[in-house]
Amino acid sequence: MALDVQAAPVLDPEKVGSNRLVRSYSRARRSGAPAWWLQRVTGLALVVLTVGHYILMHYNPVSGHDYGETASRLASPWFKGIYLGFITIGMYHGLQGIWNIVRDYKLKPAVGLTIFGIIVVAGIIFVGVGWNTILTFDPTKP
Amino acid sequence: MTLEIIPEKGHAPATLPLPNFVNGATWISPLMSYTPNREPFSAWNKLILAYRRYSGSWAYILHRLTGIGLVVYLFIHIWALSSLTRGRAAFMQEMQTFTSPPWKVAEWLLGALVMFHAFNGIRIAIVDLGSGARYHKKLLAAVWVVGVAVVVGMFFLIFSTELFAK
Structure with a gap:
């Protein structure tokens, strides 16, 4: 085969980053097995939730785009509870996946930590926006 | 003693019984056969050479691309639906946009991303956790x-008004 396979350069851990936190988020210093396991578990849950959600919102042309139907769905505490969980594990699974892709590339510690920070902050903000939409929904508002 | 290399089922054999102008061709296309001992001339050709032999490699790339697309969509989705907190008028005005034909086509294609990522995700879980x-x-x-099958079925559901209007 014509492809060259280069050995990964051996880095001196002391030169990569002086800060222990920076090092731990920039290189594979931890096993990552819990994250791997959670990614499978949340993924299997999301197969049911996402495919179900997509079909529920599209099985007829108005089901996902009509205010009355949306309000009647959101009147059910079961629906609310499931969707709070859906938003949370969906965002966790998605952002864990993005971080997983980012970790496949060799980044400077500061860059890796910055991306990790952006991912965490964006996730928290948008889970908050989603929860706020569900919990403060008022069907009587004109 | 002779050593015989038997390729695994579905894998490219060490050498292919093809004429030299096919095996040694300098042009690369995804439809072309496997070309050993030939330096590819661009990064894209390297990628195609490395990936096209294995369907699983393409599944891996597609899983990543659909995953990135779905995360981008998830942010847009949560942000757009926050209009529910502003009342009926705001929501209905927004839905006027999303029920226009271009957006309906986009929603249907979104389903293709969802279905591939979901079903390939099941496959990954079976490979990782089972046999x-x-x-x-x-x-x-x-x-x-x-x-x-699901994406074609969803086409008839999403466009049922346009397709079956009386």
């Missing part, structure tokens, strides 16, 4: 068959 590594190619075929 799926023994039959992952058959699983990938099933992913495509079920995925295409």
Whole structure:
């Protein structure tokens, strides 16, 4: 085969980053097995939730785009509870996946930590926006 | 003693019984056969050479791309639906945009991303947690068959007004 396979350069851990936190988020210093396991578990849950959600919102042309139907769905505490969980594990699974892709590339510690920070902050903000939409929904508002 | 190299089922053999102008060609295309001992001339050709031999490699790339697309969509989705907190008028005005034909086509294509990522995700879970590594190619075929069937079915549901209007 014509492809060259280069050995990964051996880095001196002391030169990569002086800060222990920076090092731990920039290189594979931890096993990552819990994250791997959670990614499978949340993924299997999301197969049911996402495919179900997509079909529920599209099985007829108005089901996902009509205010009355949306309000009647959101009147059910079961629906609310499931969707709070859906938003949370969906965002966790998605952002864990993005971080997983980012970790496949060799980044400077500061860059890796910055991306990790952006991912965490964006996730928290948008889970908050989603929860706020569900919990403060008022069907009587004109 | 002779050593005979028997390629695994579905893998490219060490040498292909093809004429030299095919095996040694300098042009690369995804439709072309496997070309050993030939330096590819661009990064894209390297990628195609490395990936096209294995359906699982393409599934890996597609899983990443659809995953990135779905995360981008998830942010847009949560942000757009926050209009529910501003009342009925704001929501209905927004839905006027999203029920226009271009957006409906986009929603249908979004379903293709969802179905591939979901069904290929099941495949990954079976490979990782079960014995799926023994039959992952058959699983990938099933992913495509079920995925295409669901996406085509959703076309008739999403566009039912346009298709079956009286």
